[in-house]
Amino acid sequence: MFRHGTLCALALLGLQACSNGGSRAEAPTVASATADRGESLARMADDAAARGDMTTALAFYRQAALAASNGADGNAAGPMLMYGNALMAVGAYDQAGGAFRRVVEREPENAQALVGLGSADLALGKSTEAADLLQRVIARHPEDLRARRNLGVALDLAGRHAEAQAAYREGLGRSPDDEDLKADLALSLALAGDAGQSVALIREVAASPFAEPRHLRNAVLVLSLAGQDQEAQRLAERRLPADTARQLMARIQTLKTKETAQDRTAAIGFEVGG
Structure with a gap:
């Protein structure tokens, strides 16, 4: 679930005209023209992403980042962040981590880059590294809900369910x-064996008018882990696309063969938040 914001710098182009006093406006510089090109590329990338054409969007985001890095202040943070987020959206987690890392090298306390890098590490299975980065962000930006959610996921994957639940509750x-x-x-409560609380909470989520497919997938998993197999099956069949429901129920059968909570957690396939 990724949210993208355009952060490109705006450059004013001088006009080749004289004022009444005879003075001439300053001509466009190479740097300002480069920044303007970067902004145009970012807009084209946003348009392509909105159409679902991520191949084109990635190409434009990359070009926008390169254009911004050649601008007057060498600031490629905004376009590079968009490029990293786009890479995350298509599952290119290693490349996304590289994009976020480039921003962190320039701006060590850039919260968006740190959350992005932590999310990429998390998607690559580096839960300890991800938790360290996300805790660093939360210490400086306690209002960052994306960081708190992904910290919870990292802690759950490390088997630290009580700490994960604390992170989720602090966000709530x-x-x-x-x-x-x-x-x-x-889901964390279910993995920790607290069937009562987990089922009560996930039923509330599933009943919400704002419930999205990812929330419903969690609901099916939680109900199954709590032994409510028939309810889980009905929810999957009624509220999820047929292919998604079949794949999810197959994954649940695999989960049921896992003997330990750690193995079940690893097989869940937590979604990294955006």
Whole structure:
């Protein structure tokens, strides 16, 4: 679930005209023209992404980042962040991590880059590294819900369910209606063996008018882990696309063969938040 924002710099181009006093406006510089090109590329990338054409979007985001790095202030943070987020969206986690790392090298405390890098590490299975980065962000930006959610996922994957639940609850303390945090908290509770709380919470999520497919997938998993197999099956068949439901029920059968909570957690396939 990734959210992209355009952060390109705007450059004013001088006009070749004289004022009444006879002075001439300053001509465009190479740097300002480069920045303007970067902004145009970012807009084209956004348009392509909105159409679902991620191949074209990635190419434009990359060019926008290169154009921005050649601008007057050498600031490629905005376009590079967009490029990294686009790479995350298509599952190119290693490349995404590289893009975010380039921003962190220039701006060590850039929260968006640190969360992006932590999310990429998390998707690559580096839960310890991800947790360290995300805790660093939360220490400076306690309001960052994406960091809190992904920290919870990292801690769950490390088998630290009580700490994960604390991270989710702290996020819910700031945003009580956040369905992502609720759905992941319910799954964490289920993995820790707390069937009662997990089922009550996930039923609330599934009944919400704002429930999205990812929340419903968590609901099916939680209900199955809690032994509510028939309810899980009905929910999958009624609320999810047929292919998604079949794949999810097959994954649940695999989960049931895992003997330990750690093995079940590893097989869940947590979604990294955007």
